[in-house]
Amino acid sequence: MLALVHDPTAPAALRRTELPDPVPAPGEALLAVSAASLNFLDVAYADAMYAVGAVPGVDAAGTVVTAAADGSGPPAGTRVSSFSMGGALATLRAVATDDLAVVPDGVEDAVAAALPAAGVTALRAVRRLGSVLGRRVLVTGAAGGVGRYAVQLAAAAGAHVVAQVGAPARAAGLRELGAADVIVSAVPADLAPVHGVIDNVGGPVLAAAVAVLAEDGVALAVGQASGLPTTIDFEAERRRGGRRAVEVFTVDTGHRGFGADIEDLLALVAAHRLDPQIGWRGSWERTAEAAEALRGRRVPGKAVVEISRAGG
Ligand SMILES: NC(=O)c1ccc[n+]([C@@H]2O[C@H](COP(=O)([O-])OP(=O)(O)OC[C@H]3O[C@@H](n4cnc5c(N)ncnc54)[C@H](OP(=O)(O)O)[C@@H]3O)[C@@H](O)[C@H]2O)c1
Structure with missing residues (x-):
């Protein structure tokens, strides 16, 4: 198969090469990948996430070429979207059938590839907050992949959504x-109290968000895109009274397979209730360019690369 592999000496640490085709485990389907999307971890944590020579990328959509040997999952010829750690930026991917969902007619592969990691993270975070009907929810880093899905899903669940962005231009479309x-x-310190926080930024942004939590509010520390650690004055929090929670959020806590949640997201897209927010789209020959745009905070939402066996 043709793949991009992690190579710290290459532009955006990605080098194109031929690799042996993946050999699926019994519970895995083999996909012909047609589109993949980049995530923050691919551009910010690649050295920690991927060994040199490993195929990066967690989100990929395509068509099943070989169904799982254990009989699970869809048959060959089915279009699917998948979420798994690594292996997305290649023409073929073996993925556990638990971690993929069938793409409904009318939803294109590029859209299906945009959803998995960011969408499942946003979906699980909104669900973790419990009922947000009529409640205020603050989403930080709202211009990014997770942020744009979290804004939509929290609003769809009935929340009054407050979106935080780093610069005026990043507010476009929110x-x-x-x-x-x-x-x-x-x-701002005088922001009206919020019931929930979905924080993608960390550092002082998370500290300020915790300071405006309502009594019984919950702040989910989803990401630390700022790279900055957070100092929280818990003594001041105690003096405020009430009981608030700050939770380290991980999308795969108690991992139960991502497929069911990808299916929920695809259904929302098919029903025009969730917009995929593709802010960058192009051939996978331009993956380094897409990664630089994402790292430079110039992508509103998701960066999707289209994968073909020949040429581009
Ligand atoms: N806990 C989990 O399981 C989980 C799962 C998925 C993602 N995450 C994390 O969630 C965060 C968001 O992921 P994403 O895919 O939405 O990333 P993204 O699309 O790159 O968005 C990141 C957002 O963070 C903001 N930001 C603030 N300071 C930044 C900085 N110094 N560098 C880059 N961005 C900065 C940016 O908005 P402005 O430019 O407007 O400031 C941007 O919209 C990341 O930290 C990621 O690692 C965690």
């Missing part, structure tokens, strides 16, 4: 997605 308020840069 109100159309359901944000009731948009705040640029710092979270």
